[in-house]
Amino acid sequence: MEKTMPAVVVRETEDRGGWNALELARVARPVPGPGEVLVQVEACSVNRADLLQRRGLYPPPPGAPDIPGLDLAGYVVERGSADVAWNEGDRVFGVVAGGGYGRYCAVPAEHLLPIPENLSFVEAAAAAEVFIVAHLNLFLEGGMVSGETLLLHGGGSGVGTAAVQLARAKGVQVAATCGEDWKVERCRDLGADLALNYKTGDFAEAVRTWTEGLGVDVILDWIGAPYLERHVDLLAPRGRLIFIGLMGGHQASFSLAPVLTKRLRLLGSVLRSRSREEKAKIIASFQKEVLPMLARGRVKPVVDRIFPITEAEAAHRYLKDGKHFGKIVLQWNE
Ligand SMILES: NC(=O)c1ccc[n+]([C@@H]2O[C@H](COP(=O)([O-])OP(=O)(O)OC[C@H]3O[C@@H](n4cnc5c(N)ncnc54)[C@H](OP(=O)(O)O)[C@@H]3O)[C@@H](O)[C@H]2O)c1
Structure with a gap:
């Protein structure tokens, strides 16, 4: 596998009122560590926080990639150690502290979820961050019944x-x-x-x-x-x-x-900066409580619009304009 990969990165620019540029660049491909897997990203979604990060107002937590992107959906293409529960070719989705806008992302194995058969990569990417955040805050933090x-x-x-x-x-x-x-x-x-x-x-x-x-x-x-x-x-x-x-x-x-x-x-409550262990517990709860509802179509990701990854700039502008209903998704070439 090549040592580099394409990724949408933030390039600091001075003349755009704090709105740094997004650029499709070649960067080092992440290498999965023990307990991690490398995911080939097929789709990721645009989250409100990405707009802040791009303006330098929401930096990634220590240890997270500085590539934007808080969720992803794709295939497992490499295992960082033999003890991880995934196999190459598995369809997975989940949240990350950064790096979703890269073609590959190294993710702790226990933070990933299997994509239900009824969901495409685009739909899984649209579901990841927002359904996990909703579950976390309504039920785990808020104790709603x-x-x-x-x-x-x-x-x-x-x-x-x-x-x-x-x-x-x-x-x-x-x-x-x-x-x-x-x-x-x-x-x-x-x-x-x-x-x-x-x-x-x-x-x-x-x-x-x-x-x-x-x-x-x-x-x-x-x-x-x-x-x-x-x-x-x-x-x-x-x-x-x-x-x-x-x-x-x-x-x-x-x-x-x-x-x-x-x-x-x-x-x-913030999700991104929580510890690996805390996130693992949230994901385990989500897998038990919410994944079956996504798999049965009881709850559905709402995809407003899909942009090719090369049009991340347009996708950000579209989110900023606030005309969307649901999620905006970035997709790599089929
Ligand atoms: N803490 C965490 O872990 C976490 C994780 C994910 C997201 N978030 C936060 O959750 C929020 C939603 O994220 P998102 O990606 O889903 O955002 P989004 O799609 O961009 O939506 C933002 C929404 O806020 C509404 N809004 C803005 N100003 C408002 C006002 N004055 N009164 C009422 N509604 C107003 C807008 O409603 P209209 O367009 O209808 O006006 C819009 O639907 C963001 O603040 C994001 O940073 C937090």
């Missing part, structure tokens, strides 16, 4: 489309907001019990009415500061506010009184 209520914004986002479906599949009632009416409609089709346009209506009032004044049990939030006070107010007693991003800002001033009196829990 059937009969509870969930609010999230951006029901048409990658994470949103996964979270709405997973929550519904587990008997959780879901309220989702979107910034456009056509996304609201699609959210309803996906199973949201309440879907509304946050730009034209008061989401807090609508959600309060929807819960008959009780408030919601969990809010999965990546907006942050601008909604904080309303979110704390909207949570039911023992409610959980789970921050997985801060798209709207991170500086906020609010009363802690309801946190105390309603016994709320405010949680912050």
Whole structure:
């Protein structure tokens, strides 16, 4: 096998307002270490965090490749040691701390999942990061159970489309907001019990009415500061506010009184920088709880648009414009 490979990399540029360039370059091919396998990547998805990384705002954790890309789907082509549970030719998908935009990626064997027969590489890449993040935060961090209520914004986002479906599949009632009416409609089709346009209506009032004044049990939030006070107010007693991003800002001033009196829990959660062991436990839980639902088509990756890997720049611009519903996927040549 060649010692180099093609990969989309970030090239620092000074004249684009912090938006460094993406470039398809030749870089060293990773070599799988003991307990790892080398995956030939057929597809990876574009995640919001890739836009931050490209601007130098979300560097990879220590030890991770500086090639962008937080998920992948492809074939096992090499085993780093004899004790790994995969064989050459196996179809696998999963999350990585970086490197998904490379043609090959070395991945700890226990972080990979088998691609169910009903899913293509594109669909598996579209599912990996967002379904794992939704499972992790709704159920492992948030402890959601059937009969509870969930609010999230951006029901048409990658994470949103996964979270709405997973929550519904587990008997959780879901309220989702979107910034456009056509996304609201699609959210309803996906199973949201309440879907509304946050730009034209008061989401807090609508959600309060929807819960008959009780408030919601969990809010999965990546907006942050601008909604904080309303979110704390909207949570039911023992409610959980789970921050997985801060798209709207991170500086906020609010009363802690309801946190105390309603016994709320405010949680912050990132997947990328967790330890190898912690990720392995999350993947094992996902394999048990969610993979069978993907295999049966009970929940489905929502693919908005596929770009060839050579058009990663266009894919990033498309995500930034926010006209997508679901996932944007980068695909290597067939
Ligand atoms: N912590 C973790 O481990 C982790 C892992 C994965 C993702 N994330 C985070 O999760 C978030 C979603 O990721 P993604 O890749 O799925 O993103 P995405 O597809 O780009 O979607 C972002 C969504 O946010 C919504 N939004 C933006 N501003 C809003 C506002 N003021 N009010 C309500 N909704 C608003 C948009 O809704 P409209 O387009 O309808 O306006 C859009 O659907 C990102 O912040 C990402 O960084 C965190």
